[in-house]
Amino acid sequence: MSTTELPNPAPYIAPEMKGFWAATAEGRLTMPKCDDCAEYVWYPRPFCPACGSTNVTWTDVSGNGTVYTFTVVHRSGVPGYREALPYVIAYVQLEEGPKVMTNIVGIEPEQVTVGMPVSVVFNDTEKGNALFRFQPA
Amino acid sequence: MSIRGKAYIAGVYEHPLREIPDRSSSQIQAEVAFGALADAGLTLADVDGYFTDSAHGFGGLSMADYLGLKLRHIDSTETGGSSYVVHVGHAAEAIAAGKCSVALITMAGRPRSAAMGMGRGGEPVPDSVFEGLWGMSGAVTGYALAATRHMYQYGTTSAQMAEVKVAASLHAQHNPNAYLPKAVTVEEVLDSPMISSPLRRMDCCVVTDSGGAIVVVSPEVAASLPRQCAKVLGHGEAVKHADMGRLDLTYTGAVVSGPIAFEEAGVTPADIKYASIYDSFTITVIETIEDLGFCEKGKGGEFVLDGGLVAPFGKLPFNTDGGGLCNNHPSNRGGVTKVIEAVRQLRGEANGPTQVPNCNIALAHGTGGSIGARMGSSTLILGQEDA
Numbered sequence: 001m002s003t004t005e006l007p008n009p010a011p012y013i014a015p016e017m018k019g020f021w022a023a024t025a026e027g028r029l030t031m032p033k034c035d036d037c038a039e040y041v042w043y044p045r046p047f048c049p050a051c052g053s054t055n056v057t058w059t060d061v062s063g064n065g066t067v068y069t070f071t072v073v074h075r076s077g078v079p080g081y082r083e084a085l086p087y088v089i090a091y092v093q094l095e096e097g098p099k100v101m102t103n104i105v106g107i108e109p110e111q112v113t114v115g116m117p118v119s120v121v122f123n124d125t126e127k128g129n130a131l132f133r134f135q136p137a
Numbered sequence: 138m139s140i141r142g143k144a145y146i147a148g149v150y151e152h153p154l155r156e157i158p159d160r161s162s163s164q165i166q167a168e169v170a171f172g173a174l175a176d177a178g179l180t181l182a183d184v185d186g187y188f189t190d191s192a193h194g195f196g197g198l199s200m201a202d203y204l205g206l207k208l209r210h211i212d213s214t215e216t217g218g219s220s221y222v223v224h225v226g227h228a229a230e231a232i233a234a235g236k237c238s239v240a241l242i243t244m245a246g247r248p249r250s251a252a253m254g255m256g257r258g259g260e261p262v263p264d265s266v267f268e269g270l271w272g273m274s275g276a277v278t279g280y281a282l283a284a285t286r287h288m289y290q291y292g293t294t295s296a297q298m299a300e301v302k303v304a305a306s307l308h309a310q311h312n313p314n315a316y317l318p319k320a321v322t323v324e325e326v327l328d329s330p331m332i333s334s335p336l337r338r339m340d341c342c343v344v345t346d347s348g349g350a351i352v353v354v355s356p357e358v359a360a361s362l363p364r365q366c367a368k369v370l371g372h373g374e375a376v377k378h379a380d381m382g383r384l385d386l387t388y389t390g391a392v393v394s395g396p397i398a399f400e401e402a403g404v405t406p407a408d409i410k411y412a413s414i415y416d417s418f419t420i421t422v423i424e425t426i427e428d429l430g431f432c433e434k435g436k437g438g439e440f441v442l443d444g445g446l447v448a449p450f451g452k453l454p455f456n457t458d459g460g461g462l463c464n465n466h467p468s469n470r471g472g473v474t475k476v477i478e479a480v481r482q483l484r485g486e487a488n489g490p491t492q493v494p495n496c497n498i499a500l501a502h503g504t505g506g507s508i509g510a511r512m513g514s515s516t517l518i519l520g521q522e523d524a
Contacts, residue, residue, distance in 0.1 A: 011270055012261045042382030043267040049381055069289070069386060071281035072334040073274060081272030089271050089278055089333075091384070098382030101268050101510075114289040131270055 007080025010127040021129040032056035042098035063120030065094040106135030144229035145359035145366035148177025148352035155316040157346040165245035173350035186210035186237030188224035210237040216513025217505025221472035226372030228353040238355040245348025246468020279509025281333040283386040284420035297438030298419035299326035304446035309459025311488040347467035371518040373397025378511040390514025391428035398516035413475035415504040457491035472503035
């Protein structure tokens with residue numbers, strides 16, 4: 001990654017998202033899984049848009065996946081990030097299926113490739129939770 | 138119920154300026170409203186339906202008040218830059234249903250001079266939380282994510298994407314109002330600074346202060362007007378979203394909106410003589426022409442080679458005003474100019490060498506939001522009055 005560390009902005013936490021963010025403080029990536037059709041729901045919400053069920057259960061995922069796509073950001077107006085150029089934004093496809101937006105860290109940006117195996121890391125926001133990012137597996 | 142032949146575009150107006158430091162967006166809204174109504178041979182007093190986005194004022198209420206409109210129909214559908222293509226379809230539906238007979242569509246904004254942006258604030262929506270933490274910087278980042286995947290999956294190259302910009306620039310040199318009126322080469326595009334890989338500065342649309350307006354009328358009103366009108370033949374719209382994390386960034390909502398519009402119009406891609414294709418970024422055009430059926434999926438990069446998009450004799454003459462890439466992207470939204478240039482082509486009023494001969498059927502396609510996550514797509518097919 002770039003020589004400058006990425007910022008760790010604290011997320012806005014909606015009431016029904018407390019479980020998700022509390023898990024990040026424990027190093028767990030969790031998401032609702034539908035009790036009726038078994039689909040994972042990303043981003044989290046307390047129902048299943050796939051089948052309409054309201055029976056979903058927070059379920060930890062492995063944190064392993066592959067890079068579906070990525071971009072190396074060379075110009076940015078985002079405070080904190082604009083001091084950390086260049087940096088990588090990606091969609092990682094988890095082995096459970098969903099694709100999540102994230103940063104790829106722990107690697108030079110120009111070395112990132114589509115299909116690269118990655119695993120989750122957690123960066124502490126110092127607000128009782130952590131950001132999920134991914135690094136080469 | 139079909140809208141085919143139930144409504145006509147009687148007037149259009151694109152604001153001639155691209156940097157407007159000395160007047161408000163509201164005044165620009167009024168200027169484009171007056172311009173399009175004058176083009177149609179109508180006045181503000183004739184308007185009984187109003188369509189605008191949510192970017193300026195409280196839905197359409199603020200501008201209806203400002204313009205003094207007496208309305209019996211209002212619609213402020215917001216699908217980003219595709220909104221005004223949607224508005225034409227919705228206006229035709231409202232006219233066909235007898236809800237109004239003279240529909241005014243306006244938009245304006247000044248991102249260069251007064252970057253106050255849209256009324257955000259309040260409670261964040263979930264996508265802004267789960268996509269806002271990673272340093273997404275403007276729209277380019279999301280479109281770059283789509284471009285990387287399209288290149289990986291189909292072998293599309295940066296040089297092919299550059300051809301889209303080159304074609305737009307060849308058209309812009311004939312447009313006296315274009316923000317970037319200079320023709321560029323593939324090499325110049327590839328030498329421009331990287332913004333968010335693989336997209337470089339010249340893969341990105343311009344940022345302009347400007348606006349545009351469209352007047353849609355009933356067949357009875359159209360018959361009473363002196364100017365040549367454009368007949369609404371068909372319209373389709375779609376929302377493509379992240380689908381619980383199952384997103385596929387290699388296609389757009391045009392795969393849904395396109396076939397709906399073609400079926401309603403009773404035409405095929407081979408019948409389209411001119412196409413306004415939303416060009417927020419070069420990759421937007423590549424994916425959209427594939428999705429609308431102008432070429433096989435994944436072959437958009439090859440389609441644009443050898444002047445495929447260049448008027449008047451390319452396979453698919455596109456964006457003859459110079460498009461969002463070179464001419465105008467008012468308020469960071471390009472849908473209105475897409476409709477306006479299609480009407481110019483049907484009327485035979487495109488800029489000199491960019492006029493497509495015998496242009497009897499044209500298409501305008503809008504893309505709003507981000508092809509990297511969630512987007513509005515809208516396809517409009519227009520014909521000459523006797524089409």
